[in-house]
Amino acid sequence: MSFSSSSPSSSPSASPSASPASAAGSAAHPLAPYGWDEAWAAAFAPHLDRGLVPGRVVRVDRGQCDVVTAGGLVRVDTEFVTPNDPLRVICTGDWAVVDAGGDPRYVREYLPRRTAFVRSTSSKRSEGQILAANVDFAIIAVSLAVELDLGRIERFLALAWESGAQPLVVLTKADLVPDATGLGYLVQDVETAAPGVQVLPVSATDGDGLDVLGALVSGGTSVLLGQSGAGKSTLANALLGEDVLTVQAARDVDGKGRHTTTTRNLLVLPGGGVLIDTPGLRGVGLFDAGSGVGQVFAEIEELARDCRFLDCAHVAEPGCAVLAALDSGELPERRLESYRKLLRENQRIVAKTDARVRSELRKEWKRRGAEGRAAMEAKRGTRAWR
Known part of the structure; x- marks a missing residue:
């Protein structure tokens, strides 16, 4: 645009x-x-x-x-x-x-600001970069044209929860999945990595799922996030009802594309709400996202409450409820490894930054975000009664 x-x-x-x-x-x-x-x-x-x-x-x-x-x-x-x-x-x-x-x-x-979506930059100074402000919904676009990277999805979700926005995972290019059964399995896989988050397969080509997505984001501000080649610009054009954003084909070998979006633009959706389109993100570094990580891995945090030791690292401690769940098959090993990895990364970032100041900023954003969503829900309720 x-x-x-x-x-x-x-x-x-x-x-x-x-x-x-x-x-x-x-x-x-x-x-x-x-x-x-x-x-x-x-x-x-x-x-x-x-x-x-x-x-x-x-x-x-x-x-x-x-x-x-x-x-x-x-x-x-x-x-x-x-x-x-x-x-x-x-x-x-x-x-x-x-x-x-x-x-x-x-x-x-x-x-x-009510909310703010922040990631860590690639600089050695461990600075944060704010991608979008006053966002109600964080739409994480994931292409079904390539193999799912659940760890990357969990990383995006941690940042989304930390921002104060409501995450939503959109599986793009669903028309490339040959059968409904296979699509159902892919949705289930993502749902295991995204507890408490709606997972919606869509096809901008066939239009499947677009009406549901449009209704979900019609009441607020959404930011569209994902890697290059995830189909973000195509999805945005479908929601806008016209070809506003340039679209380039993704590479067949890995499904990645070039940055067709080079700036962050705010666009009004015809069905209501506004959309912030962002360039493809190659690096998605955490930035003081401890509570976001905890929300993504809520089942592990819940298990940890039953560990014998309050400071249990879930590695080899006796009486560890997390390891017991791992041994019984209740907790997948991939989930625990991803949890450990994101925790370590976040701890390194926090150690290099003024965590107290960042934490206070985020608390304020989340408080304002809750107030804004409450006002939005009240407005919707008023309209429904008219």
Whole structure:
């Protein structure tokens, strides 16, 4: 999708006469399709007297970002929101406080985030990189054109749970699986690696599963994640109902593709909700995701409560309930090895970073995420009774 700088009145879908003050909490507000609600209006209220306007960041690009406001799409400078902390830089999905009357226009700050999807960068400094902000659903796209990598799925899920968003695993290219029985087995395999998460096979070619997926994400903001070649752009185009994003063929040998998406773009879905498309992720490093790992491996954490020793490492200790479950066949060895691997990786990251500060940030994101989802559910309930 091509975003270009424009004046506030140039967008055909904008309503120049609507003001944030008069319509901030109304469902008729021009930003409602982008996720604006009464909670965001209340958070923005202190800025109204300063003549600033709210807007949602739809793309960030080299010191500037595209922000959709009540008056349309504007290109603004990010000079005032470029701190040294990489987790506090402005990001696609943020709600910005915009000085739209100046020349150049500036983002003065952004509203406190409800959730944030963060991964570890490949740098030796073990920094975090924020991929998307204020996300309700984390859609993890997994291609069925290649052999399933359950460990990678568990890694994505740990980051998704840690972000405060609700994960959803979408198995793309389901039309390439020759029979329904085989597809059922693949779904079951992924479900064992994703307890408490819906697993949905879809085919953008045949349209199978797209109506269910569209309904699931229609009530909030979703971020689309996965490796290059997982079919994310094809899936996004199917949800959008048009070919907005460029699609390239994956290699037959390994199912991988080139990065057809190079920036993170926020797009409005015709059936409701918004979608943040992201470039393919080759590296998915954990970043202070201890609680996320625990949620992915909830059955192991539950077993560990019955271990004889509180600090049991589940290696060779007597009275270890986890090892007993392994011996009985109740717990697959692959799950335990994956759990150990992600725990070790996360512990190394935490040891190199200020875990306390990161933990406080995440607690705040999760609290706000819970509030946002509660408001969304209440809104859905109100609509159902009308």
